[in-house]
Amino acid sequence: MTRFTHSILILIFSILSVSAQNNTEAQKVIDNLVSSLSTSAIKTNFRLSSGQKNTVNSQSVSGTFILKGNKFVLDTDGTKAWFDGKTQWTYVADSKEVSVTEPTESELADTNPLAILSKFRAKSFIRFSKTKSVANHIIELNPKSKKEEFSQVQVQINKATGNLVSIKLTDKKGSTTLLTLSNYQKGVKVPDNTFVFNKANYKGVTINDLR
Helix, strand or coil: CCHHHHHHCCCCCCCCCCCHHHHHHHHHHHHHHHHHHHHCEEEEEEEEEEECCCCCCEEEEEEEEEEECCEEEEEECCEEEEECCCCEEEEECCCCEEEEECCCHHHHHHHCCHHHHHHHHCCEEEEECCCCCCCEEEEEEEECCCCCCEEEEEEEEECCCCCEEEEEEEECCCCEEEEEEEEEEEEECCCHHHHCCCHHHCCCCEEEECC
16 A cells, blocks of 8 residues: 555645735635634545656545544545544555554645645745636745745635635645545534544454554
8 A cells, every 4th residue: 555545544935026915815815714624614525636746647536524623534435534633543444454643744744735734824925826716816835944845835715705625735856735625515513523533333443553
């Protein structure tokens, strides 16, 4: 099983010509998005694809996704993952195994770019992209420090609804991870234990604690 496939089983600069007023507005759009994701849960379909620089090969997976703050549940064909903000449980139906980890920021980026958007915005210059869209805000976050693992985070947000449309992460090597959302539902009611693996629901499962 590849690192990408394993990780997905669990998912956020240099445009110096943009005016200071536009920078402030871009920051406001991102802040409003993060605030809405922190205060109420969303449920959405997703497609997550990953590719390396200068290659035509890419890996992708799709499924459903529930997010509440920095917690999430991700469900794909034959796999499911829970993340409670610290611990991640990754279940593979074929092997009836659950891997328990405490993922790094980089690993979360491979699975859920949303999980790092809140932290990354504080470390970045936030500006509207030169690429324009009639329907969406296109905003780029470029790190203030060259030590950051990601060279850019690009976020698209629907202008009319404020809903997140996509997040694209680019690392220093030019590899990309793109999360695209559809059928976006706001205000979903879910208890916090939704984001924790319940062994009682998976009889005969083997648990591999990798923390």
